[in-house]
Amino acid sequence: MREPWRVIEIRAARRTDADGIAAAHIEGWRVGYRDLLPDDFLDAPEFAAERLARWRAWRWPDFAPGGQLFVAVLAGQVVGFGHCGPERLQATCDQSGGANPGQVAFADARGEVYGFYLHPTAWGSGAATALMARCSAHLRGAGFPSAVLWVLRDNPRARGFYEKAGWAPTGRELLFLGPQTTAALPTPLPEVQYATVLLTATVQV
Numbered sequence: 001m002r003e004p005w006r007v008i009e010i011r012a013a014r015r016t017d018a019d020g021i022a023a024a025h026i027e028g029w030r031v032g033y034r035d036l037l038p039d040d041f042l043d044a045p046e047f048a049a050e051r052l053a054r055w056r057a058w059r060w061p062d063f064a065p066g067g068q069l070f071v072a073v074l075a076g077q078v079v080g081f082g083h084c085g086p087e088r089l090q091a092t093c094d095q096s097g098g099a100n101p102g103q104v105a106f107a108d109a110r111g112e113v114y115g116f117y118l119h120p121t122a123w124g125s126g127a128a129t130a131l132m133a134r135c136s137a138h139l140r141g142a143g144f145p146s147a148v149l150w151v152l153r154d155n156p157r158a159r160g161f162y163e164k165a166g167w168a169p170t171g172r173e174l175l176f177l178g179p180q181t182t183a184a185l186p187t188p189l190p191e192v193q194y195a196t197v198l199l200t201a202t203v204q205v
Contacts, residue, residue, distance in 0.1 A: 008127050009073040010134045013081065015058050017071050020078025021097070022048075022055040028080075028117035036154055036189060054097045063095070064088075064106055064114075066142055070134050072118065072127040080118035080127055082135040084147070087112040091150055093176045093191055111139035111147035111198065132165050136198060145199040152176065153190040167194040 013021065030042045041047065060069050060083065067085025071078045083096040086106040095104065096115030113135050118128045139147050151158050153173065175188040 007074070008125065008130050010070055010127075010130050011073065013060075013069040013071045017078045017081075018055040018058060019052065021069075021071060021081045022052040024078065024080045024117050024119040025055070025097070025115075026051050027119050027121075031120040032117075032155065032157065033152070036152060038186065041185070051097075057097075060097050063104065067114075068135075068138050069096075070131060070138070072122065072131045074122055074125060074127060079122035079125075080131055081115065082113060082131045083115040084111060084113045084135040084139055086110075086142075086144070087148055088114070091174060091193070093150055093152075094178075109144075110195075111142065111144035113139075113147060113149040116149065128161060129165065136196070140198040143199075146195055146197050148193055148195045150174070150191045150193055153192045159192075159194075162194050165196075167196045169193065170195050 026048045029037075029047075033042065060067070063083075064085035067083070070082045070084075072080040072082075081096075086108055087110050088095075089105040089107055094115070113132075116128075116132065116135070118131070122128075136147070148170070149162065149167065151162060159169075170193045172193040174191055174193075176185070176191045177188050178185040
């Protein structure tokens with residue numbers, strides 16, 4: 001029998017989850033990107049305050065038609081989130097929770113995971129695998145045959161997780177200029193696109 005703290009729950013996000021989602025977003029960046037971004041950028045009080053305010057504003061329901069925000073819960077605490085829906089026509093990193101309605105255009109050919117973060121205390125718990133499975137199931141249920149996501153090129157931990165989960169790089173690359181709610185980064189960082197197949201075409205005979 002699993003210890004209670006290891007029981008993973010994946011469910012749709014609620015407004016009362018905002019602080020837990022923000023904590024996963026903030027600490028996921030601060031630990032996961034520590035070797036990629038300047039310490040004074042990640043550790044600035046404004047960095048955390050802006051993200052907390054963004055999630056408390058709870059604008060994500062108006063972000064994408066048919067989009068959904070899922071959370072991973074361990075021992076009653078929100079430890080991560082996955083935000084998914086139709087693919088954006090113009091990819092911009094770190095839009096989850098913050099873009100204004102009507103400012104983002106979408107395609108209908110495939111889905112996208114816009115944001116996917118787990119609090120470092122939950123790394124290795126299995127919550128990320130369960131959370132990604134739920135995002136994929138949502139996109140599959142919406143009828144998307146495939147999906148994409150974007151990840152920083154020099155983030156081997158995240159890329160390894162996505163590849164283990166069945167995603168593969170497409171060869172498309174962009175430059176990440178910085179979070180939506182803070183000043184631009186001193187140096188833009190390359191990000192790469194990954195894709196996965198959600199629905200397998202059937203052949204009629």
